[in-house]
Amino acid sequence: xxIRNIRVDDDPILRKKSRPITEFNDRxxxxxxxxxxxxxxxxxxxLAGVQVGALRRVVVMDVSEDRNDYIELINPEITEVQGxxxxxxxxxxxxxxxxxxxxxxVVKVKAQNREGKWCLYKxxxxxxxxxxxxxxxxxxxxxxxxxxxxxxxxxxxxxQ
Numbered sequence: 001x002x003i004r005n006i007r008v009d010d011d012p013i014l015r016k017k018s019r020p021i022t023e024f025n026d027r028x029x030x031x032x033x034x035x036x037x038x039x040x041x042x043x044x045x046x047l048a049g050v051q052v053g054a055l056r057r058v059v060v061m062d063v064s065e066d067r068n069d070y071i072e073l074i075n076p077e078i079t080e081v082q083g084x085x086x087x088x089x090x091x092x093x094x095x096x097x098x099x100x101x102x103x104x105x106v107v108k109v110k111a112q113n114r115e116g117k118w119c120l121y122k123x124x125x126x127x128x129x130x131x132x133x134x135x136x137x138x139x140x141x142x143x144x145x146x147x148x149x150x151x152x153x154x155x156x157x158x159x160q
Contacts, residue, residue, distance in 0.1 A: 001033045003041050004052040006092050009142070014093055018050050018057045018138040021074050024116045028058070032072050032114060035060045040067065044092045046130045048137035051093050059111075059134040063126045071121065076111035076135050085125065089133060089143045090156065100151045101143050107131045 007014055021028060031054055039047040039060055049058040059073040083105030090098040107128040109121045123131050133143055144153055 001030075001037045004034050004038045006038065006042060006047075006051050007053055009094050013050060013053060013055065014137070014142065015140040016050065016055055017140050018048070018055045020057050021112070024074075024114065028056075028074075029114060031056065032058060032060065036070065039092075042092050045126070046134040047092065048134045050137055050140075057138050059138070061127075061130050061134060063130050072114055073109065073111035073121070073134075074113065076109050076131075076138070078107055078131065078135060079110050079120075080108040082106040085129065086148065087129065089129065091133070091143055094142065094144065094153070096155055097144075097153045098156050099144060099147045099153045101146050102148055103129045103132045109135070
């Protein structure tokens with residue numbers, strides 16, 4: 001397992017659409033394991049394959065405070081959304097920045113696990129936000145594209 005470099009905003013790969021996973025093999029497992037290590041090492045709550053330069057429809061997530069709710073999503077699809085929430089989002093690919101985005105409050109997702117089995121997931125609040133944010137990455141969309149009207153990105157670090 002290894003820590004991979006996270007691609008940042010000016011990298012054109014972040015705007016490309018990721019390809020579906022068709023082979024469940026050691027190469028995929030290595031990517032998932034590296035993404036997990038990279039996400040935890042970077043302090044993120046989610047990471048999409050494209051963010052580490054892999055144009056594959058894979059996401060890893062863990063929005064729990066104690067970091068014990070790790071999820072792998074392969075070929076994820078949002079199947080249902082409910083309600084609305086408005087909140088601050090950041091992104092490992094936009095370091096030191098955040099902005100206000102409105103997302104669904106409840107999200108249901110269908111995705112494959114590393115064995116290729118289809119599973120259903122439900123997220124509320126932050127987990128729903130993370131599902132949407134990471135799946136957007138797979139389609140070349142960054143959260144800054146979805147800022148609420150009149151909102152701008154702002155710095156979260158000492159460069160404010």
